[in-house]
Amino acid sequence: MRYALLAAIAVISFANHGLAEDAAERLQKSPRHHEWVDLKTKDGDPVKCWVVYPEVSEKATVVLVIHENRGLNDWARSVADQVAEAGYIAIAPDMLTGMGPDGGATDSFASEDDARNAIYALKQDKVTAMLDAAYEYGKDLDSANGKVAVSGFCWGGGQSFAYAGANPNLAASFVFYGTAPQDDAVLKAIQCPVYGFYGGNDFRITGQVPRVSEKMKELGKTYEPETYVNAGHGFLRAGEMADADEANKKGREEAWARWKKLLGGL
Template sequence: MSLHTEWIQFEQDGVRHRLYAARLARAKGPLPTVIVIQELWGTDAHILDLTERFAKAGYLAVAPDLFAENGERRDVLSEERIEEIKSFLDTLAPPSWHDPAAREAALEQQPAAIRERVRETFPELFASLTKLPELLETVKATVSFLSAYEWSKGQKVASVGYCMGGAMSTMLAAALPQLAGAVNYYGRMPLSKEEVAAIQCPVIGFFGEKDPKITSLVPEFAEAMEAAGKTFIYKVYEEAHHGFFNDSRGAYHVQASRDAWERTLNFFNKVLS
């Protein structure tokens, strides 16, 4: 199955942005579009692979690079730096990621050059979790770009996000009434009553039983959506952790991922038809 893939730079309101786009090479005319919103790790190999998977399902799929500033990454958030952070964090138990003492003890076992880069990149990377409204502006600019892009013009657009991208997928539903649907994979949903009221499209979510900090928030959001007359369907997978869909990480859960993938494709087939 042949795909056409490319990195595209575009400008909205005087700001340059960057995204990865994929579509079937034999596709004809504009296509319904899936926006793939990154995890904390950025538009890494896993997110690019997911973008291509959605393209193989018959959609134009695009993944905006939320860490690009005016179309380029700063060195501190380069793909190489983030991969180095991931490799270092893989040596720690997840609860130790945000334990400065445990993290520093582990860093002392690393070569000096790695220690320096990790200490510089770690706070910059995780600070992204506090900047979701700002990062959302890049996703909204992507939607504006798609409205005029030759391969998506006039077609419906839906979103799917993972981890912080899951939260942003739900936020996008509240920000853009024209969105056809939103999928949230284990992302927070800290939306106000006003934001819930603004959601015009169906939302679906997938969560892990062993991710209580996120999953414990789901029932309250479900109640708020129901009270507002909105559509929200979700599933919590037994024995699944945060990040269960990422097949490049240790939390990958094959049964949960297989089921969530099928449900996601069925959802997009419904809302993007």
């Protein structure tokens, strides 16, 4: 029994390590320009951002990339790189900036559990202020065309939905398996189209979709959810793991294709 348990732990550790290694390897091999940028909110709080530029011949749309509740890890940064690969300027703010030990960010936490605890301690007004700082920076870049969209995953997906209600100037909001705002006033304030990406086996999140769809329709808002059959929560990440099941793989592929098509229409 002891050896079986150790073997199981080894498999899980290897799988997690493999994902991190693949993301880190992608970043190492990427031909695109990456840089860290230190911003400040209007209140003077720091916001550390990972910025990736596309290799294009004209000005590009900016996409804010909001990480999961794990923080701005290698996987989240690799998503930003993939967004840039598709032709867009990706800005991924580290929402844990200043929240870690000695005022550090995601990389200063000892574990993912510690990072999660810090994420859920964030106040909504601070999250909005940090996203505002990234938005203002992005729209004013010389290489940007003035259009800024927001995207997010898991916790970040919920924040991308909420930020659509906080910033009337967004071009679009892309919500990957994130919760919808509970306050109808936030939904009422949304001015941009909201596109949802949900896993069929993620009822905790997907179960909200009919109510949200009805309310957004009632308010005259554009909300287009898509549910990927048998995909689970976090399928965009899980679908690129070496041992990913077919549903998560397919969900990831279809979601990326849809996301890129929607971005191309902005």
